Amino acid sequence: MLTDCIIIKSDDPNFFYLSGIDDGFYSDSFLIIKNKKEKLIVTTSLYEKEIKKYNIPVISKNEIDRVLKNVRKIGLNYNNITKRDFDFFRKFGKTYNIGNELERTREVKNRDEIKKIRIACKLTSKIMNEVPNLIKTGIKERSAAAEIEMLIKEYGYPAFKTIVASGVNSSIPHHTPGEKKIKENEFVIIDFGCSYKKYCADMTRTFFVGKPNKNHIDVYNTVLESQMKVIPLLKSGTKINIITNTANDVLKKYQTLKHSLGHGIGLSVHELPNISENEGVLKTGMTTTIEPAIYLNNFGVRIEDVFLIEKNKCKQLTKFEKELICI
Structure with missing residues (x-):
């Protein structure tokens, strides 16, 4: 400078x-x-x-x-x-x-920063384990979001405003929870994160209330497959556009990505690197989310986790079941 x-x-x-x-x-x-x-x-x-x-x-x-x-x-x-x-x-x-x-x-984190992000992710994962108990038919989206944020505040601070998007609202990437009540036979996207000593986590899971049909299951599994295909590529030296293209190769069965595949995370929820079609490469010490999604007319599915980039591999810092959970 x-x-x-x-x-x-x-x-x-x-x-x-x-x-x-x-x-x-x-x-x-x-x-x-x-x-x-x-x-x-x-x-x-x-x-x-x-x-x-x-x-x-x-x-x-x-x-x-x-x-x-x-x-x-x-x-x-x-x-x-x-x-x-x-x-x-x-x-x-x-x-x-x-x-x-x-x-x-700030793109590459030092040991102290990584430690704080790990703790933020651990707290977020702990709260996600409580989420299935909060989702029930008849509860308003904003009420469910408020309950999640009450849990977050028991451990720290929300990294951003919690997203609860049910039914047709799950097709809106950054839906604001409102008066809509959660109903039977629909997806519910839950997206939130804890902040620990100013460092953030970000995690999304999509649940199904009731019994999903074949189309619901196939869309969900397509999103999950795209994330799983990408994870082995998350290591130092990988070109970011290759990661995005790999995810899109799976997702294109329904649609290609409507937003970036992921983003760096640290003091800000969204920071570098931007996991999109840019020409950058991953570096050891980066922390990034991977959040493939499909948004159709009547519903959407998104799965998101935080990963730490290492020399020959990555470590997933947010941890919760990825197979579809039906409530």
Whole structure:
């Protein structure tokens, strides 16, 4: 990064990545890194005591002028900054967008990050084991989602808003749970994840309420087969477009993918690498989801797990039955 100062706002995941802070919410605060190593947090007295336990000096906003007095080149994440903040900092020097560079830096996880993602996935898997007991005819989607989020909050925080999509709503990839009641003889997609020390998990299973017909079973098994065919390819050096093409070779019996086959996961639920048709390759230390899906007019099926990429293999971090469970 060809800058002599980096400034990151507290609602940016890079704030936690670069500071080493792994808990708390610090509204309207900033991390300043000067000369690649000198770290300061700009915040209010409300958060000062909490931040000081990380041994990072804290300053108030009225001290920014002094700190940035001799700065000439400022790195900002243009993807996560308000116009007001951008206009304020640009007066101290020429600004550069370092957002994409920061995201690429976070693509490969270190041991501490992997440990946190493992724990988030373990908690998510534990809660998924409770889900079949929550799905029953007559319950509203939003009520089922609320019950799942209550379980998540017993262990930590939701990584994102829980998806419960039943019947025709399961054909909508990112359906918002609503008033629809779960009925007999329909699929129910459950998609949620826990966050542990800011690091996320993401897991999806599709259940069937009642007795599925041959078409239901074949669609489900096609999605499962596509994921299973891809798993042996999840290792360092594999081209990402080969992974996507392998999944589509199975799914094309009904349709090719309507969204990316998967995505990197870490401080953000969706980050690099993007598992699509791009020319990138997998690297040791990446954590990524694989979520093949089929969305037909009347129903959809999706199966999603988190995988850790290693030199010659992968490790599945989310664990729950993949064969179709009928409730």
